[in-house]
Amino acid sequence: MSSNETHQQMLAKYAEVIVKIGLNLRAGQPLSIRTPTHTSALVREIARVAYQKGASLVDVLWSDDGVSRARAEFAPRDSHDEYPVWQVDGMLKIIEKGGAMLTIVAVDPDLLNGLDTGFVGKLQQAQLKNFDPVRTIVMRNAINWCVVAAYGSAWARKVFPDFKPAQAEEKLWQAIFESTRVTEPDPIAAWDRHIQNLRKRSDYLQAKKYSALSYKSPGTDFSLGLPPGHKWVGGNSLAENGIVFTANMPTEEIFTLPDRHRAEGTVAATFPLSYGGNLIEDFSLTFENGCIVKVNAGKNQSILQQLVDTDEGSTRLGEVSLVPASSPIGKRGYLFYNTLFDENASCHIAIGRAYRFTLIGGEELTDEEFMSAGGNISLNHVDFMIGSGKMDIDGIKDDGTREPVMRSGEWAFDV
Amino acid sequence: MSSNETHQQMLAKYAEVIVKIGLNLRAGQPLSIRTPTHTSALVREIARVAYQKGASLVDVLWSDDGVSRARAEFAPRDSHDEYPVWQVDGMLKIIEKGGAMLTIVAVDPDLLNGLDTGFVGKLQQAQLKNFDPVRTIVMRNAINWCVVAAYGSAWARKVFPDFKPAQAEEKLWQAIFESTRVTEPDPIAAWDRHIQNLRKRSDYLQAKKYSALSYKSPGTDFSLGLPPGHKWVGGNSLAENGIVFTANMPTEEIFTLPDRHRAEGTVAATFPLSYGGNLIEDFSLTFENGCIVKVNAGKNQSILQQLVDTDEGSTRLGEVSLVPASSPIGKRGYLFYNTLFDENASCHIAIGRAYRFTLIGGEELTDEEFMSAGGNISLNHVDFMIGSGKMDIDGIKDDGTREPVMRSGEWAFDV
Numbered sequence: 001m002s003s004n005e006t007h008q009q010m011l012a013k014y015a016e017v018i019v020k021i022g023l024n025l026r027a028g029q030p031l032s033i034r035t036p037t038h039t040s041a042l043v044r045e046i047a048r049v050a051y052q053k054g055a056s057l058v059d060v061l062w063s064d065d066g067v068s069r070a071r072a073e074f075a076p077r078d079s080h081d082e083y084p085v086w087q088v089d090g091m092l093k094i095i096e097k098g099g100a101m102l103t104i105v106a107v108d109p110d111l112l113n114g115l116d117t118g119f120v121g122k123l124q125q126a127q128l129k130n131f132d133p134v135r136t137i138v139m140r141n142a143i144n145w146c147v148v149a150a151y152g153s154a155w156a157r158k159v160f161p162d163f164k165p166a167q168a169e170e171k172l173w174q175a176i177f178e179s180t181r182v183t184e185p186d187p188i189a190a191w192d193r194h195i196q197n198l199r200k201r202s203d204y205l206q207a208k209k210y211s212a213l214s215y216k217s218p219g220t221d222f223s224l225g226l227p228p229g230h231k232w233v234g235g236n237s238l239a240e241n242g243i244v245f246t247a248n249m250p251t252e253e254i255f256t257l258p259d260r261h262r263a264e265g266t267v268a269a270t271f272p273l274s275y276g277g278n279l280i281e282d283f284s285l286t287f288e289n290g291c292i293v294k295v296n297a298g299k300n301q302s303i304l305q306q307l308v309d310t311d312e313g314s315t316r317l318g319e320v321s322l323v324p325a326s327s328p329i330g331k332r333g334y335l336f337y338n339t340l341f342d343e344n345a346s347c348h349i350a351i352g353r354a355y356r357f358t359l360i361g362g363e364e365l366t367d368e369e370f371m372s373a374g375g376n377i378s379l380n381h382v383d384f385m386i387g388s389g390k391m392d393i394d395g396i397k398d399d400g401t402r403e404p405v406m407r408s409g410e411w412a413f414d415v
Numbered sequence: 416m417s418s419n420e421t422h423q424q425m426l427a428k429y430a431e432v433i434v435k436i437g438l439n440l441r442a443g444q445p446l447s448i449r450t451p452t453h454t455s456a457l458v459r460e461i462a463r464v465a466y467q468k469g470a471s472l473v474d475v476l477w478s479d480d481g482v483s484r485a486r487a488e489f490a491p492r493d494s495h496d497e498y499p500v501w502q503v504d505g506m507l508k509i510i511e512k513g514g515a516m517l518t519i520v521a522v523d524p525d526l527l528n529g530l531d532t533g534f535v536g537k538l539q540q541a542q543l544k545n546f547d548p549v550r551t552i553v554m555r556n557a558i559n560w561c562v563v564a565a566y567g568s569a570w571a572r573k574v575f576p577d578f579k580p581a582q583a584e585e586k587l588w589q590a591i592f593e594s595t596r597v598t599e600p601d602p603i604a605a606w607d608r609h610i611q612n613l614r615k616r617s618d619y620l621q622a623k624k625y626s627a628l629s630y631k632s633p634g635t636d637f638s639l640g641l642p643p644g645h646k647w648v649g650g651n652s653l654a655e656n657g658i659v660f661t662a663n664m665p666t667e668e669i670f671t672l673p674d675r676h677r678a679e680g681t682v683a684a685t686f687p688l689s690y691g692g693n694l695i696e697d698f699s700l701t702f703e704n705g706c707i708v709k710v711n712a713g714k715n716q717s718i719l720q721q722l723v724d725t726d727e728g729s730t731r732l733g734e735v736s737l738v739p740a741s742s743p744i745g746k747r748g749y750l751f752y753n754t755l756f757d758e759n760a761s762c763h764i765a766i767g768r769a770y771r772f773t774l775i776g777g778e779e780l781t782d783e784e785f786m787s788a789g790g791n792i793s794l795n796h797v798d799f800m801i802g803s804g805k806m807d808i809d810g811i812k813d814d815g816t817r818e819p820v821m822r823s824g825e826w827a828f829d830v
Contacts, residue, residue: 027491028491030497037452037455037477038455040452040453040479040481040482041481043479043481043482044479044481044482044484044485047481047482047485047486047489048485048488048489051485051486051488051489051490051491052489054491055490055491056490056491056494056497057486057490057494057497057498057499058482058485058486059499060477060479060482062452062475062477062479064455064458064459064475064477066455066456066458066459066462067455067458067459067462067473067475069459070459070462070463070466070473071462071466071472071473073463073466074463074466074467075466075470075471075472076442076443076466076469076470076471079471079472082445082471082472083472084472084474084505085508086501086502086504086505086508087501087505089501089504090499090501090502090505093500093501
C-alpha cells in the first residue's frame with residue numbers, strides 16, 4: 001500500500017479487481033454475494049462497481065459469525081434440520097436469470113471451537129445437503145463465480161496473535177491486498193501476466209498426460225492416479241455461460257482431476273484445516289484403492305472422521321493441486337488458517353466432489369459416467385494442504401517411467 | 416445506564432425485553448429478523464435469547480444502507496423491478512411454520528438524499544408491491560411481531576448533530592434503552608405496568624364510542640370520522656396464533672381505525688417524515704370526503720406526492736393515534752427523524768392501510784366488507800405526526816355533542 005492511498009481507496013481497487021478479473025461481470029447480470037456482516041465496507045464497494053458495470057441486481061446473502069455461533073451454542077438440540085431453504089432458492093433464481101456468484105470468506109477459524117461437536121456436525125450436514133444444488137452448478141462452472149477474502153477481527157487475531165487488534169487488522173488487509181495484486185501499479189495488467197504464467201505450467205503438465213503422481217516427504221508416501229482425459233487448470237476458466245473468469249483470488253495453483261479409484265499410501269497434512277468452525281490439526285490420511293481407510297489427528301479427530309463419514313464420496317479425492325512452497329503466499333511463512341490462502345501456499349488435495357471441468361468433456365457426462373471415468377461426487381469438497389519445502393513429486397507415465405515434477409517443494413521443470 | 420453496567424450488558428437486557436415482551440416468543444417458533452448489518456451486536460444477543468427460549472431457527476434477513484444506496488445511485492435505470500422475491504418467500508415460510516417476525520430500524524433518515532427521486536420512487540414501489548403479502552399478514556396480527564430500534568451512525572449524527580460521533584452513539588443508545596424501559600431495575604415489570612396504563616386509556620375511549628374526532632392547532636383544522644365498531648388499541652395485542660405481544664418498542668400510543676370516507680379539512684405535520692430514505696418537511700394535507708385533495712411540502716413535495724399516488728388507498732387514512740405531547744419521548748424535546756420514536760412523541764395519523772384488528776370482527780371480513788365498514792387497503796402504511804403542545808382534540812358523539820379528549824397536547828380526561 002503506497003502511503004498516500006487510504007484504506008478506502010484500496011478497498012475500491014480490490015472491488016475493481018474482484019468484479020472485473022474475478023467475476024468478469026457483464027452488463028445485465030444479477031450478482032449474488034455470500035458474505036459475513038463484518039465485510040460491509042468492502043461489499044459496498046463491490047456493489048458500486050457491479051452496478052456501474054450494469055449489474056441488474058446485487059443480492060447479498062449476509063451471514064453473521066455471532067448469530068451462527070449462538071445457534072450452535074444455544075439452539076434446541078433437535079432443531080439441526082431447520083434450514084432457510086429460501087436462501088438457496090434465491091441463489092438458484094439468480095443463476096437462472098444468468099447471474100454470477102461471489103463468496104467472501106472472512107470467518108473466525110475457531111468460530112465453533114468448544115461447542116457440542118455432535119450438534120455442530122449435524123448443522124454442517126444440513127448445510128452441505130441443502131446447499132448442494134448450488135455447489136453442483138458452481139462446481140461445473142455453469143456460471144462465472146469467484147471466492148475472495150476480507151478481513152475479520154477474529155481471523156486476524158488467529159493469524160497475528162502477537163499483534164494488537166489494529167495492527168493485526170492492517171497486516172491481514174495488507175496480506176489480502178498484496179496476494180490479490182491490488183498493490184500493483186496496474187492490478188488488472190498484473191493479473192493478466194500472472195494468469196499467463198499459470199497457463200504455461202498447466203499447458204506443460206497437460207502435454208505430459210501423466211497417469212499418476214507420486215509424493216514423498218516426511219510422513220507422506222503416497223501415489224495418486226490421474227485418469228485418462230484429466231485436464232490441468234490454472235488461473236482462469238471459461239464458464240458454460242461463455243464468460244472467462246478467475247474462480248479464486250488469490251490463486252497460485254495448477255490443479256486437475258485425481259482418479260477416485262487410485263490413491264495408495266499415507267499422506268500427512270502440513271497445515272491445520274479449518275472445517276465448519278473448528279481447526280483439525282496434525283492429521284494424516286491413509287488410502288487403499290482410492291479410499292480413505294484410516295484417519296489420524298492430533299486435534300479434532302472426531303470432526304475429521306465426521307467429514308469422511310459424510311457420504312461415500314467423502315472417503316475419496318476430487319482434486320489434486322500443485323503449488324510451489326515459494327509461492328507469494330507460501331513465502332510469507334505463516335499460516336492463514338483459511339483454505340483460500342493456505343491452499344495457495346502449498347500443494348494440496350481435496351476430499352470429496354471433483355470439478356467436472358477438470359475432465360475433458362466432463363460437463364456432458366451423467367454422474368455415473370463421470371464416476372466411472374474417475375470423477376468423484378460428494379456433498380463435500382474440502383482442500384487440505386500436504387506440500388512443504390521437503391516434498392518431492394514425480395509424474396508417472398503410462399509406461400511406468402518417472403519424471404520429476406517438484407523437488408523440495410519447487411517446480412522441477414521450466415516453461 | 417448505571418455506571419457499572421457495560422454496553423454489552425445493556426444490549427443483553429434489551430434483547431431480553433424484545434424477545435420476552437415485544438415478541439413473547441414461544442419455544443419451537445422460528446423467528447425472522449429484518450435488520451441492517453450494522454446492528455449485528457444487538458442481533459447476536461437477540462439470537463442467543465431466542466434460542467435459549469427454544470426458537471427452532473433465527474433467520475436474519477440483513478440489509479445494508481451502503482448497498483441500498485449503491486443500488487439507488489448506480490444501478491441501470493431500467494432495473495427497478497428486479498426484486499429478490501426469495502426474501503419475501505423466506506418470511507412467508509417462517510410465518511407458515513408458525514413463526515414470529517422482528518424488524519429492527521436503524522436506518523439513515525437521509526440515506527437516499529440527493530439521488531434520482533424518480534428511480535428511488537420506482538424502487539420504493541417495487542418494495543411495497545413485493546412486500547405486500549408479508550405486510551398483509553402482519554397487519555392483521557396473524558402472528559406475534561415487533562418493531563424495535565438500534566443505533567446507526569448516520570441516524571445518530573442526524574439526531575445529535577452537535578455531538579462527536581462517540582457521544583452521539585452513546586446518546587442515541589441511551590435514548591433507545593430509556594424509551595424501552597431497559598434502564599429500569601426490572602424492565603419486564605416496568606413494561607407490565609406501562610401496558611396496564613395504556614390499557615386504561617384505551618378502555619376509556621372504547622367506552623365513549625365517539626363517531627368522530629375534531630382537531631384544532633396552528634395550521635390544522637380537521638375532523639376525522641370513527642366508524643361504528645372501531646376498536647381502541649394500546650400496549651399489547653392478541654395475535655391470531657394466540658400469543659399476546661407488543662408490536663412496537665417504544666410504544667406510548669392509543670390508536671384506532673379512522674373511517675376512510677370521513678376526513679375533512681387541513682392537517683399540518685408537526686415533524687418531518689422520513690420516507691424511503693428522504694425527509695419530507697414542513698408539509699400539510701387537505702382532505703375532502705376522506706380523500707387527500709391537496710399536498711404541500713417545503714421539502715421533497717414530489718416524494719410526498721409519489722406516496723399519495725401509490726394507489727387509491729394512499730389517498731386515504733388507515734390509523735388515528737393519540738399520544739400526549741409530554742410522553743417520555745415527547746419530553747426529550749428533539750426529533751428522532753424516525754417514525755418508531757417520533758410517532759410516540761406526538762398524535763399522528765397514517766396514510767394507507769388500516770389494521771384489521773382496529774375494527775371489531777375486522778379479521779373476518781373480505782377486503783370489500785372491510786372497506787365498506789370504513790377500513791382502508793393500500794400498499795402503504797405511513798404514519799405522520801400532527802400533534803404538539805398546542806393541539807386540542809374533541810370527541811364527537813353520535814348526537815353531535817363534543818367532549819374534550821386532549822387539551823394543549825395533553826389528555827383531557829382521567830382514568
